[in-house]
Amino acid sequence: MMEAKLETEVSKYMSYVLRHAPEAVGLTLDAEGWVSFDAFEQALTSKYDVSRADIVGIIENSPKKRFALVEGRIRANQGHSVGVDLDLEPTDPPAILFHGTSRASWPAIEREGLQKMERHHVHLSADIDTAKIVATRRKGDYIILRIDAARMFSEGHSFFVSDNGVWLAESVPVQYLSLNAGTP
Numbered sequence: 001m002m003e004a005k006l007e008t009e010v011s012k013y014m015s016y017v018l019r020h021a022p023e024a025v026g027l028t029l030d031a032e033g034w035v036s037f038d039a040f041e042q043a044l045t046s047k048y049d050v051s052r053a054d055i056v057g058i059i060e061n062s063p064k065k066r067f068a069l070v071e072g073r074i075r076a077n078q079g080h081s082v083g084v085d086l087d088l089e090p091t092d093p094p095a096i097l098f099h100g101t102s103r104a105s106w107p108a109i110e111r112e113g114l115q116k117m118e119r120h121h122v123h124l125s126a127d128i129d130t131a132k133i134v135a136t137r138r139k140g141d142y143i144i145l146r147i148d149a150a151r152m153f154s155e156g157h158s159f160f161v162s163d164n165g166v167w168l169a170e171s172v173p174v175q176y177l178s179l180n181a182g183t184p
């Protein structure tokens, strides 16, 4: 068993490499974000004192299932800033989705809607608790936004869901957004 602190550090580094900077360890992702697990293992074990089994353990224990390991290849399930096409199928969303963010962002969001910023999509969740967890990672006060996904979908916007259950959209125009009642 790995020490929890090391496990968290390695997991964060895995996200960094697979979502944002594969070239930092000399890796190149394919068009859909996959890379050979052997090469990935080598890159990690040259930096951290971890075994292949430790890395597999991190993938399996990740509470958010951040990584997929399939047929000798690994990728991040979502959250990329590098150019990948996850090849997700458009999917009917639940009626309501949520997004947690900092209160300081609200004036800009109210003007422009939710934008994908550095990522490929805006990230949304089906439950408030997940939105709260995302929001509280930000500095200062947070807000929870409620997205009228049913109306947005019926008016022609596509939604996707990642393998680990994150709802994704190109953007959320402001007419579909409201501050969730009862949250700060």
Ligand code: HQG
Pocket (backbone or CB within 6 Å): 064, 066, 079, 100, 101, 102, 105, 108, 109, 112, 113, 114, 115, 116, 117, 118, 119, 122, 123, 124, 134, 138, 166
């Ligand atoms: C904000 C975690 C001003 C947006 C979570 C957010 C998530 C605007 C920030 C994943 C804006 C972008 C992603 C606008 C959006 N004006 N601010 N018009 N539109 N924003 O990190 O959703 O733990 O790219 O509200 O679970 O915070 O990494 O997105 O605050 O799924 O696996 O711009 O990160 O997953 O920040 O988090 P991010 P996010 P992991």
